Amino acid sequence: MTARAASMSDVARLAGVSSQTVSRVSNNSDSVTTETRDRVVAAMNELGYRPNSAARALKSGRFHSIGVLMFTLETLGNIRTLDAIAVAAAEKGYSIDLISMLDPSTGTISTALSRLDEEAVDGIIVILETHELMESAIHFPTRIPVVIVDSQLRKDYPSVNADQEQGAALAVRHLLDLGHPTVWHVAGPESSNSASMREASWRNILQSEGRTVPPVLRGTWGADSGYRAGLEIAANPDISAVFTANDQMALGVLRALHEAGRRVPEDVSIVGFDNTEESAEYWPPLTTIHQDFAGAGAQAMSLLFDAIEGREVPSGVRTLSTDLVVRQSTGPYIAR
Structure with missing residues (x-):
């Protein structure tokens, strides 16, 4: 004979509390003391009780699930942002429903958003730093809140992004302050918002300072593309300063320069x-x-929870400051 599953009443009886208190613990209510919560959780574990999430959703109107739509899990920034989202969700008793896409086209984004809308989530975080987000053809769900990370192109939704222009300006000005006559740039892919903003800032700083703007060397974020750009840099003795759009491409540039016998930073x-x-x-x-990927994920979740809980969340971009971290790969310009 199959044993009867433990009920809420069973948990309440073992923990010495009311069924209402067990319900509050199941729904992560703040109105339960830590001591009582621990006693109820211990009783749940002893009896093998699991709250019925469907019943809770019908009663509360929430599913305690967050949808996350992102382009790739291969970049460090996305992994750090996703980790912060998962931590924030867990602290609130929410789970994550993740969709990672290799093809961030307008059609696939809309399809993925529609799927999340149908899968009983309370809100959606979109981490897609491509130009596709500016397409009006993308249909965002209207019944649940959406927060965008790493894009400044959809100002009709709340979004969070690092200050890409500020970061690039810090990099270029650091090199110019060291006396370098100009700064070459290894840019990221043209489809990337972040790469475009960093490239535009690099160009604007050089133009504002009356410096020559060299041709852009285009990479793909990977170290191998940085290496290919580095071979061109190594072959040009007039290049004394380089700003790469990410650290991985800088690693490839370093290798190419080392193989060519060109010293960094001399x-x-x-x-x-x-x-x-x-x-x-x-x-x-x-x-x-330095850009705060974890901070972006945490702030996005804070905005989303505000919206889920009925607080007003104005649309528009929240920018996170960036910082220059000086190490040994940069040094004063030495005239040749």
Whole structure:
């Protein structure tokens, strides 16, 4: 004979509380003391009781699930942002429903959003730093709140992004302040918002300072594309300073320069972007721009929970400040 599953009344009886208190604990209510909550949770674990999420949703109007739509899990920034989202969700008793897409086209984005809308989530975080988000053809759900991370193109929704222009300006001005006559740039892919904003800021700073704007060297975010750009840089003895759009491409540039016998920073100074954990271990340790990926994820979740709980969340971009981290890959310009 199959044993009867434990009920809420069973938990209440064992914990010495009311069924209402068990319900409050199941719904992560703040009106329960820590001591009582611990006693109820212990009783749940002893009896093997699991709250009925469907019944809770019908009663509360919430599913305690957050949909997350993102382009890729291969970049460090996305992983750090997703980790912060997961931590914030867990603290509120929410789960994550993740969709990771390899093809961030307008049609696939709309389809993925529609799928999340149908899968009983209370809100959606979109992490897609491509130009596709500016397409009006993308249909965002209207019944649930949406917050966008890493895009400044959809100002009709709440969004969070690092100050890309500020970060690039810090990198370029650092190199100019060291006396370098101009700064070359290894840019990210043209489809990327972040890459476009960093490239535009690099160009604007050089133009405002009356410096020559060199041709852009285009990469794909990967170290291999940085290496290919680095071969061109190494072959040009007039290049003394390089700003790469991320740390991984800077790693490839460093390798190419090393193989060509060009010293860093004596011959060429390099600044990256992202401040990955490994950047301090490059040789030489990489000067780079720090952006707070975890902070972006946490702030996005804070905005989303405000909206879920009925508080007003104005649309528009919330920018997070960036910082210059100076290490040994940059040095004063030495005239040749």
